[in-house]
Amino acid sequence: DLVSLRAQLQDIKAINLEMCNKLAECKKTIEVKTDIVNKLEEKSGGLMSTMQELDDKFVESERNCAAARTKLKSVEAALNEKTVALTESEQDVKIEREWRERLEEMNQADRETIARMKEEIDFLKQVSNDYENIRQENLRLKQQNKDSDQTLEELGQQLSWNKLQLDSLKEETKIAGNWEKDSEAVVC
Numbered sequence: 001d002l003v004s005l006r007a008q009l010q011d012i013k014a015i016n017l018e019m020c021n022k023l024a025e026c027k028k029t030i031e032v033k034t035d036i037v038n039k040l041e042e043k044s045g046g047l048m049s050t051m052q053e054l055d056d057k058f059v060e061s062e063r064n065c066a067a068a069r070t071k072l073k074s075v076e077a078a079l080n081e082k083t084v085a086l087t088e089s090e091q092d093v094k095i096e097r098e099w100r101e102r103l104e105e106m107n108q109a110d111r112e113t114i115a116r117m118k119e120e121i122d123f124l125k126q127v128s129n130d131y132e133n134i135r136q137e138n139l140r141l142k143q144q145n146k147d148s149d150q151t152l153e154e155l156g157q158q159l160s161w162n163k164l165q166l167d168s169l170k171e172e173t174k175i176a177g178n179w180e181k182d183s184e185a186v187v188c
Contacts, residue, residue, distance in 0.1 A: 005145050012138045019131045026124045033117055040110055047103055054092045061089045 064082045 002145065002149075005141060008141070009138065012134055015134065016131065019127060023124060023128060026120060030117060030121065033113060037110055037114065040106060044103055044107070047099055051096050051100065054089070054096045058089045058093060061086045 061082065065079075065086055
């Protein structure tokens with residue numbers, strides 16, 4: 001029984017160590033993923049300011065184009081330059097739209113990652129609770145084992161004392177006469 005309890009204690013200690021290691025790994029993973037999310041949010045902010053700049057450029061190009069139409073005869077060369085600038089702005093807007101779509105895809109992927117991380121955190125909390133329950137059971141078994149050992153020791157001492165008293169009685173009765181069997185004895 002004692003060997004079995006010790007083996008169980010060793011198993012529980014091994015499980016305890018494994019759970020602690022898994023918990024540490026999960027915490028580290030959560031920190032890394034949180035840093036990634038923060039970096040993506042910073043990139044998102046930068047893209048929004050770039051988008052605003054591109055929108056401002058587009059509005060400015062439209063104004064320049066309208067002014068060029070009024071001065072068509074005198075500024076035909078300038079009109080060609082502004083047309084090129086307008087084409088570039090449209091390309092910039094197209095690129096910005098593609099960036100926005102990619103950013104939305106990345107944001108969706110990040111949301112899914114965060115949801116998975118939350119599920120992992122919930123799982124790790126459950127593992128932590130299970131570990132605490134196992135630890136409490138381990139403490140209870142240790143106390144029970146200690147109590148059993150103490151009871152056995154007390155019984156051993158009582159048995160030794162009773163044996164000494166029995167031997168003493170046998171010695172006294174040998175001196176006084178023969179020791180009779182319990183089944184034959186009529187008087188003590």
